[in-house]
Every structure is written in C-alpha cells, then in structure tokens.
Amino acid sequence: MASTGTAASTLAPAETTQTAPSITTTAASIASSSTSHSEPIPTPRSTSPSSPVASGPRHSHKTTAAASSGRKLINFNPMTSNVDIAAIEEGIKAASLDQLRGYAQNHYAQVSQEKETEYISRNMAAGYPLLRQPFWNKGLSFTPEERVANNLTGLLPHTIESLQTQCVRGMKMINSRQTNIDKYLYLSSIKEQNIDLFYRLLMDNVRELMPLVYTPTIGDVCLQYSTLYTRPEALYISIKQRKSIRTMLENWPCRDPEICVVTDGSRILGLGDLGMNGVGISIGKLALYTAAAGIHPGKTLPIVLDCGTNNETNLKDPLYLGLRQKRVSTEDQRNFMDEFMAAVKEVHPNMVVQFEDFETEKAFKYLDRYRHTQRCFNDDIQGTGAVVLAGYIGAVDLSGVPLEEQRLVFMGAGSAGVGVAKQLMEYYTRRGLSEAEARDKFWLVDTKGLVTKDRGDNLAEHKKYFARTDNNGNQYKTLEEVIKYVKPSALVGLTATFGVFTEPIIRALKASVDEGGAGRRPILFPLSNPLTKAECTFEQAIQWTDGTAIFASGSPFQNVTVDGPEGPVTYHPNQGNNVYVFPGLGLGAILSKATKVTDEMVYTSAASLAKALNAEEVHLGLIYPRIERVREASLVVARETMKAARRDGVSELPEEQWVEWEEWGDVALDAYIKQHVYDPQSFEATRSQL
Missing domain, CATH: 3.40.50.720 (NAD(P)-binding Rossmann-like Domain)
Known part of the structure; x- marks a missing residue:
C-alpha cells in the first residue's frame, strides 16, 4: 500500500503540466494533509489524525469548486491531456485509506485526552453488562440470590452449575476442535467471557492446555495474529506515538498492574521478526504467570512495542495490523525503549518488567541498560539460563x-x-x-x-x-x-x-x-x-x-x-520449560517488593527448582517436577527468591516482617505467599481490590 509520502511524490511531476494545475495541487495537498499536524492530538478517535474527520487543514467546498471551475476555464480534455487522472485518483484514494488506517501518523505529537479511564468495580457491574465483564462473570455459577441481587434473572438458563461442571463442558468443547489453532481460539473466547473458568481449566489441565496457551501453538498464533485478531488483548505501543506512552499506560483498564511482558517482536521463538504479530508471546506468557504462580490476571499487562518489521510477508499482508515500514534504526529503537522504560517508572513504578524475544544484541544491551535502575529481567537470557541450570544440577x-x-x-x-x-x-x-x-x-x-x-x-x-x-x-x-x-x-x-x-x-x-x-x-x-x-x-x-x-x-x-x-x-x-522459573521469579520479585531483580535472585530460582522434586519424581529419574506440579514448584521458587531479595538488600518489605517470618520458618512465609496468590475458587474476597 502506498504511503502518503509516496502518493505526494507520485503526483509531483504533474505539477509542471500546464493543463491542470488546480487538480494536481489539490491532490498533492490532500495526500500530504495527514502529515501537517503539529498541535496535540485530541481524542476520541473520530477527531484523531488517523480519522478521515481529523482536525487540521482540510479543503473546503470552495477549494474544490475552484479546482472544478479551473478545469472548465482551461477547456480541460481528459482524452487528450498528458495528466494521468487515474493515477492521481488512485493516489488520493491510497492516501485516504492510509490515513484512515493510521499509517500516515508521521508526527510524534502527544495525545491529549479529555476523559479519564473508568475502572469497573464489582459493585458497579449488574445485569447484562455483568455477564460481559470477564473478571466478574461467573457464568452458570451465579446462585439464585446472586441472580436476583444482580438483575440477572432471565438472562441465564435456569440451571446452576459449579465451576467444575463448566470445566467439563469446556474440555469437551476443546477436545472437539480439530486443530490447535481452533482450540486456542476457543480457549481465548472463554478467557474473554469468564476469567475464572479460563484459569480453572488451565490449572486443572495444564499438561493438555499449556501447549495451546504457550509453546508450541503460540508460535503459529503469532504467525497469524493479524488474521486471527478479533479484539484488543494488550497495549499496542507504536513508535509513531512515542510521545504518548504515559497516556497509553494509563489507558489500561486494570489498576496498578504488577508485572508486564514486553516484546518488540524482533525475534519471536525461532520464527524471526514478526513485528506487531509478536504480541501473542506477551499474552501467552502472562497467562502462565497466572496459571503457574497465581499472579492475578488483572495485575498483568501484555505489551508490544511496534518499531516496524523487516518481515516482507507481513509488510505485504493487507491484514497486517502493525506499522507498514521497515524497522527504524538501532538508535531510534533504543531511544524508544528509553522513553518506554521512563514512562513505566513514572506511571507504574512498582511494576516488574519482563523483556521477551528481543533480537540478541538488543536483548543483552537492554538488560544491561536497565537492570540496575528498574525492576526488570530478561527471560530469554536469565530465565532460560535458570531453568537449564536447575535441570543440569539434577542431570550431573x-x-x-x-x-x-x-x-x-x-x-x-x-x-x-x-x-x-x-x-x-x-x-x-x-x-x-x-x-x-x-x-x-x-x-x-x-x-x-x-x-x-x-x-x-x-x-x-x-x-x-x-x-x-x-x-x-x-x-x-x-x-x-x-x-x-x-x-x-x-x-x-x-x-x-x-x-x-x-x-x-x-x-x-x-x-x-x-x-x-x-x-x-x-x-x-x-x-x-x-x-x-x-x-x-x-x-x-x-x-x-x-x-x-x-x-x-x-x-x-x-x-x-x-x-x-x-x-x-x-x-x-x-x-x-521456562515456566518452571519465570512465574515464581516474577512472583517473588513482586511480593518482596524488590527494587531490582538481582543475579542472586535468578540463581536462587534455579537452585530452589532443582530441590523441588518429590520422591516419586526422583524415583523416575526426572530432573524437573511434573508439569502438573508447576504451581507447587513456583511457590517454592517465589519463596526462595523473596529471601534472596532480602539477602541482597533490595526488598522494600519492613524488616520486622522478615524477622517475624524467620521466627516461624518457611511455614509463615509460605502462608503469606498463598494469601496473595490468585485461585479461581478462593479469590472472591480480593476481587474488589482490582
């Protein structure tokens, strides 16, 4: 698809033609109008520069009329003229379509929003909107009293079902799907409707469903993300909107996220540069933070930083949702990353940032650049190293x-x-x-x-x-x-x-x-x-x-x-699988209020995982716990990571709290962790905190 810059340059030669100067001037103006904004961009989208009704220079009826009259005055004849009218009209259409899709946002202005983000609380949700809110919807598990109190009478079938019964139906439907992508899409639809049901399914059937939510299926999902897209699931931060990162972080619908997974899509698994499509890896990874370690889904934030892509397949795909341009320079990407990390520190200062699937050179440089000043780690470098170390200890x-x-x-x-x-x-x-x-x-x-x-x-x-x-x-x-x-x-x-x-x-x-x-x-x-x-x-x-x-x-x-x-x-x-380490490492960093993720914390996560096997697993000659016990293992990793944070002096928890735990031993710390993790059957009391 032609960009506005291309459209303008295509039209430029026609300006020398003496037969129709009004037409070419108007066409060039229209094609370039989307890049002429310098003032703050108002919202909502109907008045944004990506909208066909955006504010800024627009040509009035008078201008168009002048162009039309100009044609008549010079006795313009399209059959004999050298002006390629079809090319001009095609350029105008391309420019308008690019503008509509947002590709023409070449400015770096700051979005100015008049409305504040409204957070939905449990007390506000009632009636049909309650059934459309995945954090509060219980499906057929609403009791008769809850149905009356929440205006749900008649909106649900008469039957009342337990969460376990709903899980049976869910697994039956999943198993009826023929391909892993279809199974993933069905699981995603459950997640969009009923968070508790999604995570109960995942936790109780982790061996069957984890390969659907994460690797290997997530690789196929990322390859097709733009085609499969049906609804927003993450923060999509484009380098074209780099001056509005703080605003975008504040727009996230859940308060005070505790952990984010961020990628720029430059090296997704073994699949290479997938651009914006790589956001699927952030979404899948955070699902495992919840299922494996119990971090509440409302406290997780998937993010993709869209710097363009060098993937020609994506650039030629008419359905691709990312920026249609080659990746910007390494320096521009680094500056963009600096702005992102600064915005995170300002808007969500306590949030842990996990870097995911950045290409190799950037992965090392970004980790070294931010690890000593912010709460962050790189799972590809540190998480993979820790989980392999844990297995190697057992293998030796x-x-x-x-x-x-x-x-x-x-x-x-x-x-x-x-x-x-x-x-x-x-x-x-x-x-x-x-x-x-x-x-x-x-x-x-x-x-x-x-x-x-x-x-x-x-x-x-x-x-x-x-x-x-x-x-x-x-x-x-x-x-x-x-x-x-x-x-x-x-x-x-x-x-x-x-x-x-x-x-x-x-x-x-x-x-x-x-x-x-x-x-x-x-x-x-x-x-x-x-x-x-x-x-x-x-x-x-x-x-x-x-x-x-x-x-x-x-x-x-x-x-x-x-x-x-x-x-x-x-x-x-x-x-x-890194799922044995990164969820517990992230949970430990959150609960210890660690100001940074230290090497000691990462090493301790590996050493504690190596000791998390039970007698049966040792007897079978395994070097990792069975995947069905991943949450048990994650809680051990989280506990030892918390203690490592204290040893390194980076825990912001009160010292008297640590002294009390030391008096009681690991039992007290384990109890503290279990009080703060999400369980779809026992988390009701803390939902109102979201």
Whole structure:
C-alpha cells in the first residue's frame, strides 16, 4: 500500500503540466494533509489524525469548486491531456485509506485526552453488562440470590452449575476442535467471557492446555495474529506515538498492574521478526504467570512495542495490523525503549518488567541498560539460563560424570545460549572454581563452527566472552568435528533448527561419555521452541544413546516405550520449560517488593527448582517436577527468591516482617505467599481490590 509520502511524490511531476494545475495541487495537498499536524492530538478517535474527520487543514467546498471551475476555464480534455487522472485518483484514494488506517501518523505529537479511564468495580457491574465483564462473570455459577441481587434473572438458563461442571463442558468443547489453532481460539473466547473458568481449566489441565496457551501453538498464533485478531488483548505501543506512552499506560483498564511482558517482536521463538504479530508471546506468557504462580490476571499487562518489521510477508499482508515500514534504526529503537522504560517508572513504578524475544544484541544491551535502575529481567537470557541450570544440577547427579570432568558444548551462541552458559558457569564458581576455570568448561558453536578468537570473522560482542583461545589455530567448522575434538559430557541445543542433532552427532556424544568408564550417561538438552525447531526428538535421543541419555527439551514430548530384555521399558522426558522459573521469579520479585531483580535472585530460582522434586519424581529419574506440579514448584521458587531479595538488600518489605517470618520458618512465609496468590475458587474476597 502506498504511503502518503509516496502518493505526494507520485503526483509531483504533474505539477509542471500546464493543463491542470488546480487538480494536481489539490491532490498533492490532500495526500500530504495527514502529515501537517503539529498541535496535540485530541481524542476520541473520530477527531484523531488517523480519522478521515481529523482536525487540521482540510479543503473546503470552495477549494474544490475552484479546482472544478479551473478545469472548465482551461477547456480541460481528459482524452487528450498528458495528466494521468487515474493515477492521481488512485493516489488520493491510497492516501485516504492510509490515513484512515493510521499509517500516515508521521508526527510524534502527544495525545491529549479529555476523559479519564473508568475502572469497573464489582459493585458497579449488574445485569447484562455483568455477564460481559470477564473478571466478574461467573457464568452458570451465579446462585439464585446472586441472580436476583444482580438483575440477572432471565438472562441465564435456569440451571446452576459449579465451576467444575463448566470445566467439563469446556474440555469437551476443546477436545472437539480439530486443530490447535481452533482450540486456542476457543480457549481465548472463554478467557474473554469468564476469567475464572479460563484459569480453572488451565490449572486443572495444564499438561493438555499449556501447549495451546504457550509453546508450541503460540508460535503459529503469532504467525497469524493479524488474521486471527478479533479484539484488543494488550497495549499496542507504536513508535509513531512515542510521545504518548504515559497516556497509553494509563489507558489500561486494570489498576496498578504488577508485572508486564514486553516484546518488540524482533525475534519471536525461532520464527524471526514478526513485528506487531509478536504480541501473542506477551499474552501467552502472562497467562502462565497466572496459571503457574497465581499472579492475578488483572495485575498483568501484555505489551508490544511496534518499531516496524523487516518481515516482507507481513509488510505485504493487507491484514497486517502493525506499522507498514521497515524497522527504524538501532538508535531510534533504543531511544524508544528509553522513553518506554521512563514512562513505566513514572506511571507504574512498582511494576516488574519482563523483556521477551528481543533480537540478541538488543536483548543483552537492554538488560544491561536497565537492570540496575528498574525492576526488570530478561527471560530469554536469565530465565532460560535458570531453568537449564536447575535441570543440569539434577542431570550431573544422574550422569555419573564427576563435576570436575564435565565438559559442555553449546550449539547456538545467541542470547539464550550465552545466557545459559553464563548461568551454568556461576554454578561452577560457587563450587570453588575460578572464573577462568569455570569458563574453560564451555565450547560454543554457531553457524560458522566453534567460536574462537582467531576464526577470522567479526564476532558479535556477546560471543567474545566464550571464544576459545586454546584451539592452536585449528578451526572446527561442524558440530560433529567439535564433538570429536572436545569429547563433551553434555550437549545443549539453542539453535532453532530442527534435526541439527543428527544420529552421528548424538552417537559421538555417547561415545565420548563411554570413554570415561561404564555407567556414565550423556546429558542431552535440545531446548529450542517450538516443536518444529527442536534439535532432535526424545525418541531419537533414546534410540541413538541406547536409552542412556538424560534428556530435557524446550518443547513437550510423549513418553517412549521400547522393548527390553525383561519386557517393555518406558522412558520419561523432561521439559526444560521456562515456566518452571519465570512465574515464581516474577512472583517473588513482586511480593518482596524488590527494587531490582538481582543475579542472586535468578540463581536462587534455579537452585530452589532443582530441590523441588518429590520422591516419586526422583524415583523416575526426572530432573524437573511434573508439569502438573508447576504451581507447587513456583511457590517454592517465589519463596526462595523473596529471601534472596532480602539477602541482597533490595526488598522494600519492613524488616520486622522478615524477622517475624524467620521466627516461624518457611511455614509463615509460605502462608503469606498463598494469601496473595490468585485461585479461581478462593479469590472472591480480593476481587474488589482490582
């Protein structure tokens, strides 16, 4: 679609034509009118510059009449004129359509709103509007007394159902859908109608529904977000409206959000730059903060920062909802991020900000830029590192390879790969190794081979820390070559490339471990999401290591049963999903009133997760709790994170509160946490606080 700038430049040559100057002048004026505003933009939208009736210079009947009369006076003949009237009219239409869609907002003015946002309270909602308010709607669970008191008589079927019965109906409808996208859309419709029902369903059926709400389905949702869009679910902050970020934050319909997930869509999962469509990742992630840790859904805020996109498919899609332009410069994106973080600090000073799926270089720079002054963390760097560390702690115990003999190869040297490596490195330094000794246990591999200082290419800044110097000038260009050279005990994949762990590579890993002696087991972590990006499957890992692999993946896999000498043997996969860490880490930061998220808090989240397994899980050889126990694990992570915040001196809770908890032990702190988490069946008393 042509922009207004394009329309104006297309018309410009016609200005030299002597036969119809009035027409071209009018067309150019109309095409450029949408960029001529400098005053504050009033609202509502009918008077905004993105509206066809926006304030600002407009051409009156008189101007049009003059143009028409001009035609007549010069005896204009469209059949013989050199002026391309069709092109001019097409330009005018394109400019008008762009203006209507908001693409022509090239100004950076500040929105001026006359009305304040109205927050709906439980006491105000009654009658049909109550049934349309997802935070208060109970569906068929309203009692006869509640139906009378809230003017609901006749608006609902006569039957009264428990929340559990409504869940049975919900699961039946979900299972009747044929595709994961259809199931996701049905779940989303429930969320829009009845928040309690949505989260009760998700909590009680987490193994079945988490892959729909988050990975792997959320990847497909993001790819199609503009097509699937039916209603607003987030804050959509465009760089074109960067001077109005505070206003947009204040427009969010729920008071005082406690945590937000923000993305710019530049690196969504393993799918690349999805632009505004990446907002689905923020929405899905926050659903897990609620389901896994109990942060109330009314206290969560999904955000997308729209800086444009370099995704040609999106730019050519007539239904794409984001800015139709290439991404702005790195400097402009950084300035935009500065303005966003400053606005957050002013409007919601106590809100924790989780950065999500920013492209690698920006992910590291933004984390370093804000982590010491604001409540923020990056799940791709810190959360992934923590959850892998938790699994690695358990895997080392099962592997039979002594800690001092562990050697780790990472396939993938992006933000997640380097973040995980640094987190695991800290595990070694806490056990007495020097920084250099700990770093020496890691070999990173990217698309060009082993990352070395003398490889001859321009290494990205974040890779330099782990670049090897002991390769004696030799360059190892393939992963298989690196495996045979390093002879590692563990192989970690963060490549977003399906099948990169081939049979020769996995068998080479097993062979290198077997050389150390009998009873040793290889550690194999293909961590990329979604499933279509996994480095290998669980079945392949079991088959190619003869059942010895200690396996953890980023995506969910089913159990694998094989025939053994004494009958069938069932192997249980581990899913090293960040959902085991980030919800508890976020909850701990909120409840401790931490002024920032420290390295100690992140490390503690991993160490506490490693200890959260029960006896049955240990017996099965698992290294993560079963996903059905994710909320129990999250509460342990939250408790230990809170204590870490106090140790680091960043908790703003009164000291006397901590002293009281210390007297009673973890029981008192656990009770405090449970009093503040959302449960769809027991949160009624605190709803009025929203």
